[in-house]
Amino acid sequence: MPYRAIYGWVFVMNSKPQLSSAPPRGMRDFYPEDMILRNRVFDAWKTAARQFGFQEYDACVVESLDVLIRKGGEEIVRQIYAFQDKSGRDLALRPEMTPTLARMIAARQNALSFPVKWFAIAQCFRYERMTRGRKREHYQWNLDIIGEPDVSAEAEVIGAAVHALGLLGLTPQDYQVRFSSRALLADLLEALHIPAERHAAVFLALDKLGKLDEPAIRDMLADAGLDAHVRDRLFEIMTLKTLPDTLAILDRKTPAYTAAERLLDLLANGPAAEAVAFDISVVRGLSYYTGIVFEAFDRAGQFRAIFGGGRYDNLLADTGGRPASGVGLGFGDVVVSEILADKRPSAADPSGPDLHIGFMDEAQCACAMRIAAAHRADGATVDLALHPEKAKAFFSRAQKNAALEALYIGPDDLAADTARVKNMRTREERILPL
Numbered sequence: 531m532p533y534r535a536i537y538g539w540v541f542v543m544n545s546k547p548q549l550s551s552a553p554p555r556g557m558r559d560f561y562p563e564d565m566i567l568r569n570r571v572f573d574a575w576k577t578a579a580r581q582f583g584f585q586e587y588d589a590c591v592v593e594s595l596d597v598l599i600r601k602g603g604e605e606i607v608r609q610i611y612a613f614q615d616k617s618g619r620d621l622a623l624r625p626e627m628t629p630t631l632a633r634m635i636a637a638r639q640n641a642l643s644f645p646v647k648w649f650a651i652a653q654c655f656r657y658e659r660m661t662r663g664r665k666r667e668h669y670q671w672n673l674d675i676i677g678e679p680d681v682s683a684e685a686e687v688i689g690a691a692v693h694a695l696g697l698l699g700l701t702p703q704d705y706q707v708r709f710s711s712r713a714l715l716a717d718l719l720e721a722l723h724i725p726a727e728r729h730a731a732v733f734l735a736l737d738k739l740g741k742l743d744e745p746a747i748r749d750m751l752a753d754a755g756l757d758a759h760v761r762d763r764l765f766e767i768m769t770l771k772t773l774p775d776t777l778a779i780l781d782r783k784t785p786a787y788t789a790a791e792r793l794l795d796l797l798a799n800g801p802a803a804e805a806v807a808f809d810i811s812v813v814r815g816l817s818y819y820t821g822i823v824f825e826a827f828d829r830a831g832q833f834r835a836i837f838g839g840g841r842y843d844n845l846l847a848d849t850g851g852r853p854a855s856g857v858g859l860g861f862g863d864v865v866v867s868e869i870l871a872d873k874r875p876s877a878a879d880p881s882g883p884d885l886h887i888g889f890m891d892e893a894q895c896a897c898a899m900r901i902a903a904a905h906r907a908d909g910a911t912v913d914l915a916l917h918p919e920k921a922k923a924f925f926s927r928a929q930k931n932a933a934l935e936a937l938y939i940g941p942d943d944l945a946a947d948t949a950r951v952k953n954m955r956t957r958e959e960r961i962l963p964l
């Protein structure tokens with residue numbers, strides 16, 4: 531059949547336009563079978579957040595563009611889906627939740643009692659170059675503590691994320707959490723006589739370690755004003771293996787060093803002990819981080835970060851609030867779902883109804899509805915047939931639906947005032963008075 535493609539629409543000549551059945555590139559549809567894994571992940575996030583004493587919040591997906599924009603060349607800002615509404619307001623689909631959280635906290639800063647511990651599951655949009663584990667839309671568990679200057683806050687958010695991974699059946703054999711400190715890195719840069727105003731550009735370049743090749747990173751460092759000798763020294767620093775190794779360059783324990791040391795101590799005595807390691811090369815690509823930064827990766831090294839976060843001590847003030855420190859993380863659904871699917875590709879569907887009810891003729895419909903209503907009132911999940919059907923078709927549907935029990939009512943049952951409820955797993959039957 532002749533057709534023409536115009537702006538992505540396919541027109542079959544002399545008929546209606548045919549829309550593509552696929553979602554826009556990088557966006558996802560969730561069919562019922564996809565919701566099983568998604569709900570498993572969301573349930574683990576919510577359970578862990580509540581077990582760690584975090585309260586749930588939410589916000590609009592559309593945010594004012596100026597809340598999200600920061601100067602300084604961060605990738606995330608270039609990836610924003612921005613648009614104008616019909617009145618010319620500059621808006622965007624949020625690429626992350628943290629600026630919105632800061633805006634919400636700033637709006638109620640006088641009324642809230644700190645530290646605030648909040649969590650959200652936020653759908654975020656980024657115009658990304660797509661790879662495995664990277665989409666243009668994802669759900670992100672955000673877990674933040676506002677108003678706690680001590681690294682106990684970092685220990686708690688990392689502990690909660692590790693707990694959520696445990697609830698999903700993942701152990702430290704599957705992943706590792708690596709942390710460093712931007713404040714410590716700033717001390718090291720200072721020891722190399724790199725002035726503070728160049729640190730942000732240096733952080734952005736160093737965040738590309740392992741993502742870009744070395745010459746590309748050297749070029750970025752040259753653009754940040756570092757000469758060849760300093761660039762060499764910096765690459766040496768990025769190979770340091772332990773926290774004490776940094777003392778050779780610092781020559782004393784700075785406050786940032788002491789904070790990192792204390793965090794290592796807190797984590798070593800907690801549930802995340804086996805999962806966590808110091809790694810100087812963790813820098814993070816978001817410019818608002820000021821202190822500890824951390825990321826979790828799968829041990830096989832197949833994916834981008836499972837989660838990432840850190841301390842941001844200036845964001846509240848930059849968003850119009852009073853200065854307050856923040857610590858938090860974002861944990862996306864895409865990477866962890868891929869890891870879980872790889873580990874257990876055919877997870878059994880546990881989500882069938884308790885009871886599937888069907889009937890042979892219209893005459894049994896009212897009785898079927900009454901039984902469904904009684905079971906639902908008792909708290910059972912019931913899938914009620916919407917029209918009469920043959921017994922064979924009904925039982926095959928009940929089987930596909932993974933129903934625990936099936937009840938099929940015919941004229942004889944109505945006459946006898948009882949019917950047989952069949953357990954679809956054991957095939958045993960019980961008699962139910964109608």
Ligand code: HAM
Nearest residue numbers: 626628664665668835836837838839858859860862864
């Ligand atoms: P982020 O590192 O940009 O941090 O994102 C956090 C996590 O979200 C990533 O580790 C990854 O799991 C997931 N993620 C991000 N982008 C994508 C994508 N395109 N496709 C799939 N998954 C993705 C933040 O967004 C910070 N706001 C987190 C934070 C909260 N820091 C403090 N509080």
